[in-house]
Each structure stands twice: as structure tokens, then as C-alpha cells.
Amino acid sequence: MAIKEKARELAQEIVSSQAYQEMKDAEEAVMADDEAGDLMEELESVQKRVQMAQMNGQEIDQSQKKKLQNLKAKMQQNPKIKDFLTAQQEFNGIMEDVNEIISNTLQGQEPEEEEDSGGQIIT
Template sequence: MSIVEKAEELGAEIVESDEYSEMKEAEEAVETDEDAKALIDEFQAKQQQLQMAQMNGQQPTQQQQQEIQSIQAKMQDNDKIKAFMQKQQEFNNIMQNVNQVITESLQDQN
């Protein structure tokens, strides 16, 4: 079996994992909830504005920082967003573990 085939097999296993399925279900719950979706869209838009300003050498204003913090607080109060963020973190932990195992395997070969 080639390296690419093993990578495809690993990818298929990851997609079949509980962590991936639960994350996708939580993501779908957010996407279908108008309030949750609007909060995320608003947060992403504000975040993008800040990034563009920083790329142009501008520092975020106090008001911009407060707006972002306000949106983040609303997101943390939204049960669907909170659940999605939790499931996303659990999936990210699995991916970090997978990457760590691969890295350690490579280092053990030296």
C-alpha cells in the first residue's frame, strides 16, 4: 500500500470517527439556526475588517475591540455555537494527536 493510499485510508477513518460526525452535526445545527448563523457571520465580518485594517498598518480602535468582544460574549451565550465550538475543539484534539503520532514516528526513524 502506498503512502497516499494510507493517507486516504486515514482520512476515511477520520471522517467516520465520532468526533468528526458530532462536529459536523453541531455545525449543521449552527448553520440552520438563524440567530447563531447571524452571530457567526457578524463575527467573521468584524474579524475580517480588523485583519484588513492591520494589514494596512492600522491598529484596531477601542470601539472595534469592544464590538468583537460583545459579539464573542453573545456567541458564548448561544447554546448551539457553544456546542459547536466544543465539538470542534474535541475534533482538533484528535487531529493534533494524529499529527503527534506521525511526527513521533518520523522522529523515531532518525
């Protein structure tokens, strides 16, 4: 089917993009660094516990909020994590642009031409 082939082509373009490669490289650097990796894992664990508590109708107590704030502050001080978060944000912006173009086209709106982060015109 032509649609699936185009989707595969788009996926390959995304995987080949500089933004994706920078994000993956930054992620690998975080995981290769014990301190950074531990911080990321701890944040994920705390966030899951908080999310589960919220889903069960429990309020987040001050100690959980403080723990999250402390973890986020530590993460902002870690250069590898900062680089990863910046690269991730850049990649997410590109994915949002792609989704917006698809959504606008499905709604019959003309997609606007704009430059992607690689300097290429996308429609």
C-alpha cells in the same frame, strides 16, 4: 502509491469518527438557526476586517475590540454555538494528536500509545 492510500484510509477514519460527526452535526445546527448563523457570519466578517487592518499596519481601535468582545459574549450565550465550539475543540484536539504522532515518527521518536476519545488505543 501506498502512502496516498494510507492517507485516504486515515482521512476516512477521521470522517467516520464520532468527534467529526458531532462537529458536523453541531455545525449544521448552527447554520440551521438564523440567530446562530448570523452571529457566526458577523464574527467572521469582523475578524476579517480586523485581520486586514492589522496586515496593513493599522491598530485595532477600541470600538472594534468592543464589537469582537460583544459578539463573542453573545456567541457564548447561544447553546447551539456553544455545542459547536465544544465539538470543534474536541475534533481539533484529535487532529493535533494525529499531527503530533506523524511529526514524532518523522523525527524518529517512538510514538506513545494513548487512548483516543473513542477509547481505542492509538499509536
